[in-house]
Amino acid sequence: VKVCTVVGFPLGATTSTVKAFETKEAIQNGADEIDMVINVGALKSGDLALVESDIRAVVEASGDKLVKVIIEACLLTDQEKVLACQLAQKAGSDFVKTSTGFSTGGATIADVRLMRETVGPDMG
Template sequence: MQLNHYIDHTLLAAHATTLEIKKLCREAIEHKFYAVCVNSSRVKNAKEILEGSKVQLAVTIGFPLGASSTASKTKEAETAIAHGADEIDMVMNIGFLKDGKSDLVQAEIEKIKMAIGDKILKVIIETCYLSEDEIRFASNLVMRAGADFVKTSTGFGSRGASLKDVKIMKEMVGDQVKIKASGGIRDAETARKYIKLGVARIGTSSGIKIVS
């Protein structure tokens, strides 16, 4: 099990500087991580360093609350792709989900997936705010909407991923949609536990520590 191939090397802090983003990308190339994950304002900074490497560029959309309009999320995604993003990590509108507006939530995911074409779409359902039944429902909704991944967390909620959350998500989506666990994964032992549950990708700012 080569842990580096599962890692999205992540820096999403509001105070992250250009130099820190470029350092993140150089680290990802050095350690052969699968991807880096940055905020959408940092696409060009990251692409400049990653150009010509095998490291994928994942970009967050509607981050971290997911409560912005569908129009703004869609435009943000389109702009990110135009500037070189390979993958989009969007935040689901959790409030709409809890309002019972599942049709609007699904339509938003479908619209963004359509806007980015064959690029990878991950949908963050922010499990810390959901009941077990809501995690099942949200995971199923992401699958129905045609996204490529369902993702646990932003890392900015009340907690990050949990093994229990991932078990519930895996039971719901099986092999039809991949799972990304993110938030609070800081060591190799924990990373391996998630991978054994069927996680395809791990979002972490502790990637170097994990592989070392």
Template sequence: MATPPARTPDYRTAAKTIDHSLLRPELTLQEVADGCALAARYDVASVCVRPADVPLAVEALAGTDVAVGSVIAFPHGSTLTSVKVAEARALVEAGATELDMVVNIGWLRSGLVDRVRDEIAAVVAAADGHLVKVILENAYLDHDQKVAAYRAVEEAGADYVKTSTGFAPGGATLEDVALMRATVSERVKVKCAGGVRTLDALLEMREAGADRSGATATAAILDEYERRFGR
């Protein structure tokens, strides 16, 4: 068994970096329940489930230290602001404590940054103190659009900037995570998603500045940690 490098987190810290993703549209309810059981077994930070699955996840994870999260305007971000606000309220009422919202990507690419900021602020208000993570879908944005978006997220009062949905042509990159971390203040945390499938990828993203990583390969990642470094 290897000794972890000096900057490698301990097992629990590594596990609490992961939001276990259960968002694929074809998942059965049994597969969602099994995914929640896996998340509890590995004691990750949260599950991120489809909106209709929030009550199931809340029941499955009662009494654990795993939060229940869900998504707003996923994966395209183009619903009306009023619908995003209604989704946020409904998800909180159903028991979700973490909300991952997709921004209106077309607005961002059109230069309507103030409109994007105001929409995020409306969702933050509707979330009523629960965590809001804002998905920018970096694969569709140029450098200046990314920086403007990250700043808008912070101005709107959200808790996290997030790289991607995992359903676009590209996912998380180390460069984007580093740019996010360099752009927002320490108050705002960074989440990466899309392509984090190995322990090495998880650790590299964390080193670049990610506080959370969305993952479907949770078991493989944490089993590899235990094989290398123990618990």
């Protein structure tokens, strides 16, 4: 059984330094995979550089472990969903995910379709 944990829960508002620390600590304690929540506030305010560097910090801290980026799609416009997926891909993550299950909605067929169209078949 693989162990996965989430960093930056629930809205990704912690700093990149904290997320990287959480990632390293989780791996040291046996995590095989890391789910991270993007900084929703930064994305919505247009600070794309912060979102990308935030994801990259977790990817770098994870070493060879899988990193899955949760975009919390129910809080985003379609344009923001596309941007979030592009940033996750550019920063080197392995997967994109729709939601934490904490907010107002979960996965929808339309969101999954949009995310797949954005990242293509080679990214989970």
